[in-house]
Amino acid sequence: MQISERTYQIALVEDDGALRTLLTRYLRQSGFPVRGYATAAEFRASADQFDLVILDVMLPATSGLDLCRWLRERSKVPIIFISARSSHTDRIVGLELGADDYLIKPVDPGELVARIRSVLRRSEEAGQRDMADYASIVRFEGWQMDRRRRELFAPEGSRVSISEAEFDLLNVFIDMPQRVIGRDTLLEHSRSRLPGRDHSDRSVDVLVSRLRRKLGSVDGGRDLIRTVRGVGYVFTASVDA
Structure with missing residues (x-):
């Protein structure tokens, strides 16, 4: 493209x-x-x-x-x-x-x-993917995500600053909640948004770490993205589109 x-x-x-x-x-x-x-x-x-x-x-x-x-x-x-x-x-x-x-x-x-x-x-x-494929508003554990406008709001209503790469990774988790997602799958779904030239497990881990800190900065710091050792990650929240 x-x-x-x-x-x-x-x-x-x-x-x-x-x-x-x-x-x-x-x-x-x-x-x-x-x-x-x-x-x-x-x-x-x-x-x-x-x-x-x-x-x-x-x-x-x-x-x-x-x-x-x-x-x-x-x-x-x-x-x-x-x-x-x-x-x-x-x-x-x-x-x-x-x-x-x-x-x-x-x-x-x-x-x-x-x-x-x-x-x-x-x-x-x-x-373009957001406009064509996604429901506009998604909610999980009090959070609200507007996929069309690419905005994320914390449970108390404040807008959370989130990069394009972090937003796309969160989209992957939203699409597959409460399921263990391997790093290879996350890499494949997020490849076009991973920063830099080196698409690797480390790139995915960096993005997950950044996203986890933002999602854990409110609501008592609950860990919405949990690590499954040796496999990947699981998004623990229930999602309401």
């Missing part, structure tokens, strides 16, 4: 002026309107105007990780990290914060464009 012909607005938050200029020029030549920012403070005032955000991890004053946290409290906008930090731990931290992808510097502009298109394509596909 190709991404639609609509114009996507992209923000590039990168303090290296030369790299910011290079990537901005390349992305514009590739058909993506881009606005560049040197700091998190410059970006925040217009953060809600963009369809995708590219974040440098090592920004001055407020880091890219802190800016990602701030964004995830307010928005599900796709986020791609670019970073000189190349360790497995650094990448996992970025993905656990809710980023959709993580690209190591030096950044190849062509690969960045491919990653952007992949993230936008996955986002469009997820939205």
Whole structure:
């Protein structure tokens, strides 16, 4: 599936002026309107105007990780990290914060464009599946999930910030409640939304961990996703569509 012909607005938050200029020029030549920012403070005032955000991890004053946290409290906008930090731990931290992808510097502009298109394509596909296949409102243990609008509400009524990948994984659990679901099954059903290039059990575990923390942050911390050692996971709640 190709991404639609609509114009996507992209923000590039990168303090290296030369790299910011290079990537901005390349992305514009590739058909993506881009606005560049040197700091998190410059970006925040217009953060809600963009369809995708590219974040440098090592920004001055407020880091890219802190800016990602701030964004995830307010928005599900796709986020791609670019970073000189190349360790497995650094990448996992970025993905656990809710980023959709993580690209190591030096950044190849062509690969960045491919990653952007992949993230936008996955986002469009997820939205189309929701519109075509799902009942709009689903409830479980006091929680309410609007699949069409891709929103999640806690039992007390507050909206919970949830990434696109986390939302899609929750959809898989909602479709198969109170059943043991193997990691291979979760991987297969969630493949198009898993962050990064490495689709593995570890990718699934990272997503489950992120989702579990959000679902356990209210209602006394009840564990709605339980681990079945050596097999996979089970979503323990009853679901009412």
